[in-house]
């Protein structure tokens with residue numbers, strides 16, 4: 001009677017989600033755009049972790065990478081410019097059971113959305129935030145972004161960007177109560193995948209900066225680092241991103257870095273001569289705002305009214 005119970009009902013296997021279950025259709029980015037690699041990596045993470053598509057939400061702002069939710073067969077919210085993070089915080093505060101991914105670009109997050117960037121990281125709600133950093137505004141056709149290198153000729157600065165770029169890693173490490181920050185590159189799919197998987201597994205806001213190629217407008221932006229892997233500094237530690245043998249073979253320039261060492265992380269971030277990849281900072285004990293916003297969520301309507309009246313009575317003037 002193998003597989004059959006006494007009542008003749010069958011034990012059906014639990015559904016196994018495949019890549020197809022997360023594939024939202026043909027992605028319309030330019031050929032060679034790094035966004036494709038990130039999309040595939042996220043779909044692989046979802047499959048690996050068997051995240052139910054109906055329990056997963058992708059939220060974005062505005063920009064090329066913000067088309068991300070359209071290409072995932074999950075719930076999605078394509079928001080306003082710079083507003084991906086507050087929308088994602090809103091989703092998480094009412095539906096803490098959902099897996100939330102945020103796709104935001106350097107223009108979206110580090111310019112118009114910078115205020116939200118600071119506070120969402122401080123609130124540390126449980127979500128995976130991917131900063132697609134291609135150092136340019138791609139959707140609006142090559143304008144200077146906060147991370148454009150000084151001297152880069154763009155449509156807004158034809159003679160070259162005047163200011164040095166924002167140091168995203170150093171800035172993020174200055175925010176209060178951050179719990180996870182990593183950096184990776186779109187052209188190494190294994191490191192990209194391992195980083196996003198580690199980020200998704202973290203409870204709290206995991207902030208991952210992804211150096212992302214935009215061949216349409218800045219085709220040579222990361223060429224030096226791609227041609228010469230020694231320009232990349234691979235961070236390694238037993239508490240860091242799992243080190244794949246293939247990745248270790250490519251990147252010989254390595255440094256042991258304990259991700260709980262904030263001062264060490266800041267020192268690495270301040271050195272703009274090299275490109276660190278790996279987990280710069282991890283503090284699993286940072287306060288998670290979900291723990292506060294979910295209080296009372298199971299209350300019945302009458303309990304809520306009673307609690308509200310009790311609070312209002314405190315201010316009654318006798």
Ligand code: SF4
Pocket residue numbers: 028029030032033034035064065134138139213214215216217
């Ligand atoms: Fe990608 Fe650049 Fe094309 Fe945008 S403009 S889709 S970032 S290659």
